[in-house]
Amino acid sequence: MSSAHQTEVGPLERPDLRARYRIERDKRVRPDGTDQYLEPVGRFAHFSADPYTPWVERDPVVDDVEVVIIGGGFAGLVTGARLVEAGVTDVRIVEAGGGLGGVWYWNRYPGAMCDTAAMVYLPLLEETGRVPSAKYVEAPEILAHARGIAEKYGLNDGALCSTVVRELVWDEDRSRWRVRTDRGDELRARFVTLGTGPLNRPKLPGIAGIDAFEGRCFHTSRWEYDYTGGDSSGAPMTGLADKRVGIIGTGATAVQCIPRLARDAGSLTVFQRTPSSVDVRANQPIDPEWFAALDPGWQREWLRNFATLQTGGFAEQDLVMDGWTDMAVRIRDRVIADAVAFTPKDFRQAYEAADDEKMDEIRARIDAVVSDPATAEALKPWYRQRCKRPCFHDEYLDAFNRPTVRLVDTDGRGVERIDATGAWVGGQHYELDCLILASGFEFGTPYERRSGFDPVGRGGVPLSKAWADGMVTLHGIHVHGFPNLFVIQTGHAANLISNVTHNLVEAGTTAAAVIAHARATGAVEVETSAAAQEAWVDLLEDPTTMLTYDANCTPGYYNNEGAPLGHRERLNQSRYAAGPAEYFRYIDAWRSTGRFEGLEFRPQTGKDEH
Template sequence: MQAPETLGIADPSLDLIVIGAGFGGIGMAARALRAGLRVLVLERANGLGGTWRDNIYPGCACDTQSHHYSFSFAMNPDWSRIYATQPEILSYLRRTAEETGVTEHLRCGVGVRHARWDEEQARWQVTTEDGASFSARFLVSAVGQLNQPMIPDFEGRETFGGKLMHTAQWDADYDLTGKRVVVIGNAASAVQAIPQIAKVAGHLTVLQRSPNWLVAKGDRAFRDREKRRFRALPFLQRLYRWSIYWQWERSWPEFIDGSRQSRRQTEATRRHISAEAGELAPDLTPDYPLGCRRILLADDYYPALQRENVSLVTDQVERLTPDGLLTKGGQWIEADCIVLATGFHARDFLPGLEVEGRGGQKLSDRWEEAGGPEAYLGIAVPGFPNFFLLYGPNTNLGHNSIIFMLECQIRYVLRSIARLRGRGESRIEVRQQALQRHRRQQERELARTAWAGSCTSWYKTATGRIINNWSAGTVKYWWLTRRPKTRDFTTR
């Protein structure tokens, strides 16, 4: 990693600052460097990787197939499994950053506190938590949506005498062997961690507030001959990658509420739960539409719940006690360790970062006035020239790979920059009318989806507005982000 003086930090020719070094930040920087831009990546943590750096709980893995959960410009023929585990994904990100030159332009341990648009200079002035200043023509936020653990403020939390940890803050040195463990939550991290914890715990209690829809994952190790073919025939690997894409893209109609595909998949999933969950099936079958919350993938979750040393409790926490917890239903549960599989604050798209646009307008204030975060195509916001978001509002998916969405966004950002530079202009800003038109169309589409159902989920605000998920298939997103529409932007 280069020293700060060699990174062009004080150099007025620095083109782009990227905040965050997860998949989005690494991909953005890699393609920007390839386009000839001078780039600096600032990462608050002490290493790259984003969610794949932070989440090290037992069983942590991706629920998108490995060959589709990777960059199209950095394909890996040697994935060990259909669904890669956390260590392998983190290794892939480190290798990709090294091979694309991103590592040389990365500064870790540097958290961004404030970013201000300088109208006179047509540059973004960035201030870090330690008081350092940086400046660039363009600013990209790639901080993601799932990086702030949600820690419930349970009554009596400070009195609990055992180990308390969130899945995203896992203590790898703590030995669960023979312990009485309680896992609170049953969503994505829980269904991965619970089968592994059950293998070593003396007794495991799973505290479930409400069930989630779960389908078979179909994971397995790749055979050596498969990996050899991918190495020898890259086009075969690319073809396999595209087959995965279309397999998932065809499932989009299942997320349209009341559609024939949705009804068919709902019945198939009910049958799967009945067949795999045994006597627990009634407690594990949701009463809300399929897809209203994130659909989970697992092969070993239902078998784990049926182990002799595992209990499923369908209740909520009333309070923690010195030796365990009390449920709202009055059940006392003793515990040596309580694991919080309680998710993230996913609706805060710029945690700990204040962004100040044209005329001193704060992005947080704008979003509060709008009733929640919003951005044109999830990428651009009126009043904030030369500022772009990756994995921004309404770009999460329920049916395909977020890496595809990130690559669409990265291409869009770079084409916006290229258009500006080609015209000899200094700033680009999306029009308010374009955002309003986009939002109206999106809300019409979202109203037809399962996400608008009666369940509570991290996709929605307290008022029920869906701010996380994209409203259609990814083919439409690809089409809309092929190139910036001149009528939707002002440049000068």
């Protein structure tokens, strides 16, 4: 019997567990780090194209608008909504996809859904009046909500979809941004907001021979339903009934689509380099009557509650009650119970004890669900839960009990090579008709590479040069040397990755407030002062508060693929010193005063605005 099933012996003792974590990590550390992944070029250039909306020729648009929003995902949508609420309606969205929705426009793979509860993940629920169908909702419902925001606030009007920005340049003479696109559009905007997101460009596994495969091959974010059959709502993929399907990747995306593939494919081979940590989801429908009885302002309360508990704070109750808050509360309570002086060492020991307990539960659940001992052993994650994106799913493990599903565990090495008819692992060849790449998106690569353009600010300085030594901002939103530009993101702010949309709502609300103030006071330009930006970056760079990563974590996009983090990488991923909940309180107070400290509002100085 494998060691994974020696339940009568009990869990591994802590020293042995630490050693196992290190061994598993060392298997997976690669010298090429993030360079191991390939860009979607050459044979795979079509992965950057849109399989969902036909490209339609149109005449170029020449226009002068108040605000151009680049990116039509939730970052752009919530910013646009807040602008409209503030009375700014001359807004135009530019979006690469054939429709608005961002990541939820692109991610239509079967089983796609969010791992964060809908009550806190779906922004502007109160404003739109939408009632989520369940605690966790699937992608079609999320996309419908995004489109509902656009409809309510009139953001579809004038939106330029299937359009990619190629140039963004500050015109100092006119205090306007010039925006040029791949459609020949030329826009002039008083303000520009960037909501391009950190996860929008597919990355491909750097496996030898990947371009030699002669069967069907596609990325999960560009799902080819014309081949598989079915649709994003869950209809059976009848086109796969007689196909030998392989999938590379076992991260959050694969965890969601593998159960549907297991259901429909003639056979499914799952190639695994590192198993995911998969906890219980326990999804359940939302009672419309209960939802209707919630007091006004309920979503703001839920957001604060979630952020507070996520950062070790206290609340009278856990409103969300999910895997994210469960782990945070466990750590907090263990610190209180075990700590003597609340030193970093006390916290670390309490954190490790709570995490050991949680990961023992996750590994035990695999034993309880997966019938084959060898498969169960291979599916067990040997690392801390927060080393990689935690997953929550109730059907993933069961999929491996199907006779048509085969797990090929590569013991951390990955697929060796691909040829015309399949993949090689450990000297064994696996014949495939279809190869699906669940390899995720670029993360941490330069902004201009992911977005396709490099904003050029005052004095002809590109953003890539301003950020050459690491991202510098005020509040993660404003950049010195780039007037009237607002970055809607998570970094340099709360960086609450368990609920990205909360970050976007706060950033969008802040940008709208600043723009409205500039309009009300007649300011032509608004920009962070160099001193304010420097002070903010100094706060982020405090060595006692900068984000750090466990050296024993298995490689992934959370930790720069296991490569050492230099100053630039740490700065790019840093957050407000006191944590997400405190940042949200801080930025709300900052904009509520109406003083907007750290920003300079400049009046008209005789420049030609026309």
